[in-house]
Amino acid sequence: MRSNWSRRDFLTVNAHLATALLGSLALGGISTLAHGAARRLTRLSTDPFTLGVASGDPTPDSVVLWTRLDQHVMRDLGAGDQAVQVDYEISESPNFSRIIRKGSIAAPAELGHSAHADVRGLDPDRVYFYRWQVGNVTSSIGRTKTAPSASSSNESFRLAFASCQQYEHGYFTAYKHMAEEEFDLVIHLGDYIYERSWGDNLVRHHEGPEIRTLQDYRNRYNTYKSDPDIRAAHASAPWAVTWDDHEVDNNYAGDVAEDDQTPEQLLRRRANAYQAYYEFMPIRLPVGRQGPDMPIYRRLRFGSLMEMHVLDTRQYRNDQACGDGRKLSCEEHQNPARTVLGQAQKKWLFDGLATTDAIWNVLPQQIMMAKLRGVNEAGEQLWPMDLWDGYPYERQELLEHLDTVSTPNPIVLTGDIHANWVADLKLDFDLSTSKVVGSEYIGTSISSGGDGQDMTDYGRNLLLNNPHVKFYNANRGYVAVTLTPDLWRADYKVVPYITTQGAPISIRKTYVTEAGRPGIEEG
Numbered sequence: 001m002r003s004n005w006s007r008r009d010f011l012t013v014n015a016h017l018a019t020a021l022l023g024s025l026a027l028g029g030i031s032t033l034a035h036g037a038a039r040r041l042t043r044l045s046t047d048p049f050t051l052g053v054a055s056g057d058p059t060p061d062s063v064v065l066w067t068r069l070d071q072h073v074m075r076d077l078g079a080g081d082q083a084v085q086v087d088y089e090i091s092e093s094p095n096f097s098r099i100i101r102k103g104s105i106a107a108p109a110e111l112g113h114s115a116h117a118d119v120r121g122l123d124p125d126r127v128y129f130y131r132w133q134v135g136n137v138t139s140s141i142g143r144t145k146t147a148p149s150a151s152s153s154n155e156s157f158r159l160a161f162a163s164c165q166q167y168e169h170g171y172f173t174a175y176k177h178m179a180e181e182e183f184d185l186v187i188h189l190g191d192y193i194y195e196r197s198w199g200d201n202l203v204r205h206h207e208g209p210e211i212r213t214l215q216d217y218r219n220r221y222n223t224y225k226s227d228p229d230i231r232a233a234h235a236s237a238p239w240a241v242t243w244d245d246h247e248v249d250n251n252y253a254g255d256v257a258e259d260d261q262t263p264e265q266l267l268r269r270r271a272n273a274y275q276a277y278y279e280f281m282p283i284r285l286p287v288g289r290q291g292p293d294m295p296i297y298r299r300l301r302f303g304s305l306m307e308m309h310v311l312d313t314r315q316y317r318n319d320q321a322c323g324d325g326r327k328l329s330c331e332e333h334q335n336p337a338r339t340v341l342g343q344a345q346k347k348w349l350f351d352g353l354a355t356t357d358a359i360w361n362v363l364p365q366q367i368m369m370a371k372l373r374g375v376n377e378a379g380e381q382l383w384p385m386d387l388w389d390g391y392p393y394e395r396q397e398l399l400e401h402l403d404t405v406s407t408p409n410p411i412v413l414t415g416d417i418h419a420n421w422v423a424d425l426k427l428d429f430d431l432s433t434s435k436v437v438g439s440e441y442i443g444t445s446i447s448s449g450g451d452g453q454d455m456t457d458y459g460r461n462l463l464l465n466n467p468h469v470k471f472y473n474a475n476r477g478y479v480a481v482t483l484t485p486d487l488w489r490a491d492y493k494v495v496p497y498i499t500t501q502g503a504p505i506s507i508r509k510t511y512v513t514e515a516g517r518p519g520i521e522e523g
């Protein structure tokens with residue numbers, strides 16, 4: 001059941017709730033704790049670093065280092081409601097023979113003793129190793145890397161992108177392989193956790209029913225982080241993360257829940273979910289951004305080679321048209337004002353795409369952008385309303401904008417649909433001769449959907465009906481990209497099974513985009 005509140009009601013509630021939550025939450029806490037007193041724990045008999053270490057959002061001179069202290073350990077030490085001092089050390093070698101930087105920060109109790117150190121003054125394009133300390137206990141070691149300086153003409157960059165890791169559906173074996181590759185950057189496109197169970201061949205289990213409270217979301221992240229392979233992948237490289245729907249609620253749209261929640265309830269839930277996301281991710285969060293609104297769209301620059309415009313296609317979108325799912329078009333669907341990005345993010349994106357001077361412009365986002373032509377038994381066109389197909393006017397505007405402002409080499413990265421695809425992004429998907437203005441690389445899930453298979457009837461049909469889609473594969477895995485000024489080369493890496501551990505990894509297929517030639521070619 002969908003709520004029938006009007007959008008104006010949502011806005012009012014949203015404003016009130018934001019004020020209330022900002023007042024009660026950790027806003028004051030973060031700023032005072034950052035320079036104020038935090039308890040120094042000295043002697044610990046148990047490891048507080050059970051969630052591992054991570055880093056993210058590298059710039060030429062900084063990177064966010066992350067850890068989060070085990071809440072059982074903090075409670076046992078009587079520090080459950082106190083800020084705790086956490087120290088970090090950085091070195092250029094994994095044996096820490098010379099420590100080039102040390103620091104201390106407060107891990108606030110209000111944020112579950114999560115520690116985010118935004119370390120500045122580092123050298124560009126350099127590998128660093130880091131570790132954390134609380135009292136007499138030292139964490140495992142993380143490897144990270146700063147971005148090349150903005151003006152540098154770096155010759156090569158290696159990144160991986162991944163999404164969708166339903167814990168119950170299988171093991172995160174793909175992450176074990178990813179960790180071994182020690183990428184320059186790992187991009188996560190969302191569905192890092194799932195808010196509920198689904199499917200029937202479950203190999204391990206979430207606790208409890210669908211999650212809603214802050215404690216629920218924290219417990220869920222704890223469960224996902226209990227997997228050693230995901231911890232290894234975090235420790236192997238800096239990550240740039242964005243969320244999809246399941247970090248909050250399946251197919252939520254702005255403040256509209258999937259099922260039985262009012263917008264006010266969903267906004268409270270969103271505040272819980274967003275706070276937990278921040279607590280568990282190596283991401284910068286300017287003070288004042290807690291609450292039901294948390295802008296995470298942002299740019300990351302990697303020399304002259306690449307600009308990343310990281311998008312959020314959930315928080316600001318209008319509700320899925322025509323009742324969601326694959327549907328015939330209806331009047332709502334035809335409303336040209338409907339948005340996925342929301343006005344502020346859209347303006348920010350369009351401005352960035354018009355002014356960028358990077359060779360490659362990468363849009364990490366969630367939902368399939370290319371049109372998916374599919375028909376019902378009567379031969380009528382069905383539209384997947386949750387994808388960009390559900391917002392065809394804004395998609396058209398974006399594709400025409402890429403063309404009009406001549407954005408250099410746009411590459412769209414997509415998760416969400418648990419399969420590997422590649423697609424040409426065209427001004428008119430229904431016209432074979434229409435201009436190709438960009439390339440879409442869609443990555444499969446880490447685990448969602450279980451073992452998977454190379455081809456399905458669904459995939460076969462889509463390839464037949466959509467000549468701009470050039471590849472379909474429904475194994476699990478990730479995409480490894482090697483980027484040079486001339487070539488975007490994407491190796492689709494797959495594992496043959498995930499319901500048991502130990503699967504090998506192999507390259508199923510390689511696709512490339514040449515600089516100056518938008519679209520996909522076989523590599």
Ligand code: FE
Nearest residue numbers: 164191416448
């Ligand atoms: Fe998913």
Ligand code: CA
Nearest residue numbers: 191244245416
């Ligand atoms: Ca999704």
